[in-house]
Amino acid sequence: MKGLVTKSTGSWYEVLGDNQLKYQCRTRGKLRLEGIKETNPIAVGDRIDFIEENGVGSIEKILPRENQILRQSIKKTGHSQVLAANVDQVLLIATLKQPRTSLGFIDRFLVSAESFRIPQVLFFNKSDLLTPQDILELDSIKKIYSSIGVDTLTGSAIHDDITIISKVLENKVTLVAGHSGVGKSTLLNRIAPEIKQTIGDISSFSDKGTHTTTFAEMFQLNSKTFVIDTPGVKEWGLVDMSQQEISDYFPEMRDVRLNCKFGARCIHINEPKCSVLEALNAGAISAGRYKSYVSMVMGEDNRK
Ligand SMILES: Nc1nc2c(ncn2[C@@H]2O[C@H](COP(=O)(O)OP(=O)(O)OP(=O)(O)O)[C@@H](O)[C@H]2O)c(=O)[nH]1
Ligand SMILES: [Mg+2]
Ligand SMILES: [Zn+2]
Structure with missing residues (x-):
């Protein structure tokens, strides 16, 4: 069977x-x-x-996989983990507060999805906790991700109407990922109350080490709609990526780099006549995204 x-x-x-x-x-x-x-x-x-x-x-x-979301759990131990296979899209839940998701983490996750050309949606949850100043910060973060083709949404899984997320999920298989405590299970329970995923309590979610959801699980919402709730991840290590290929997974670098003087050998760090560096200096590539790129190419630890 x-x-x-x-x-x-x-x-x-x-x-x-x-x-x-x-x-x-x-x-x-x-x-x-x-x-x-x-x-x-x-x-x-x-x-x-x-x-x-x-x-x-x-x-x-x-059976052979169409794609997979793969991460290295702890650097240099060589253990990698397949979070899920054969998905149509990924929904990354991020938060500016309780806990704070770093841009480095977001960028690494997006790179893993982009390596299989899996479409990405970014949902900034817990908007109810934001001060006016936080909202300004979030607006500028959202602009960066929208500009590279990632659908970027904000809201509160508890307080807001989340019809827009239900629409995003419709007729697709979606992997839901993010740090522990960002509200993945809360959101899915809101969308489909019959799921009844356990939700973490207020005292534990600021500690990224506590996981409420312990195993990835797929739920069927209707004949063509599936969602996968996953346990929170603390760090996101990339698996088996060469320095040269990483820029292929940054949509804003993919075309630009074709003009680099060193062609495919350029890793866009300090080569002369590098088109990526030129685009960075001209403001066409975000400094934050470039910083994430460098840390990935250098194999630096970027767990937060
Ligand atoms: N203020 C606020 N709290 C929220 C919101 N969404 C979820 N929470 C709270 O965040 C905590 C963690 O929520 P969970 O849904 O368990 O988080 P999770 O991402 O599933 O966490 P793991 O299963 O550990 O990966 C709970 O106390 C939720 O009530 C929100 O929009 N605003
Ligand atoms: Mg959970
Ligand atoms: Zn270059």
């Missing part, structure tokens, strides 16, 4: 069979997917072949 993995706890997998029935599945031994290094490579969103015996499924095969 064929099915879709909707939850993965590491030892058990919840699978929605193509017959629309739910199955609990296990793997027989270690399954490996070509080109994937994780020892336990099955992720939410994977399409699989499985065999059912006495009501329990056994996963026999993972």
Whole structure:
């Protein structure tokens, strides 16, 4: 039988069979997917072949992925994690307060999605906590992301009408990601109260180490709409990207860099006649985004 993995706890997998029935599945031994290094490579969103015996499924095969959202959990340990596979878009939830999401984190996440050309939506939640000054800061941040083609929205998952987010999700498979405590589960419960995801309490969410959601899980909202709630992530390490390819995942650099004197060898740091540096100096590329770019190319730690 064929099915879709909707939850993965590491030892058990919840699978929605193509017959629309739910199955609990296990793997027989270690399954490996070509080109994937994780020892336990099955992720939410994977399409699989499985065999059912006495009501329990056994996963026999993972079908090739269209795309995946991959991160390195802690730098240099070599462990990478597939947050989800086969998604139509990603919705990154960010907050200016409680907790603060850094631009470096946002940029790294966007790069991971862009490496598979997965469309990105950025939602700045908890707008109710913002002072007039914060709102000015947020406006300038939003401008940067809108200008590179990322749909950028603001609001409060608790206090606002969130119809606009429901519209964004319609007829797509969406991965919802962000730091712990930004309100991913709150938002999804608002959109689909039947989901009943546990929400963190006020005292714990300022500490980015506490996770309320512990496993990624996919929910079906209607026949064509799926959302994946994920546990908060603290840091976002890039996996297997060469210095040269990173600028391909910055939409504002992608075309500009074709004019660099050193062509494909240019990494846009201090090369002469670099078109990216020229665009930066002319203000066409944001200084903040460029700073994120440099930290990625240099392999610097950028966990916040
Ligand atoms: N003030 C304010 N608080 C919010 C808003 N949205 C969510 N919260 C609160 O933020 C806290 C964390 O919310 P969760 O939905 O559990 O956050 P999460 O992103 O799912 O966190 P993890 O599951 O740990 O990754 C809860 O106390 C929510 O009530 C909002 O718009 N405004
Ligand atoms: Mg949660
Ligand atoms: Zn260059």
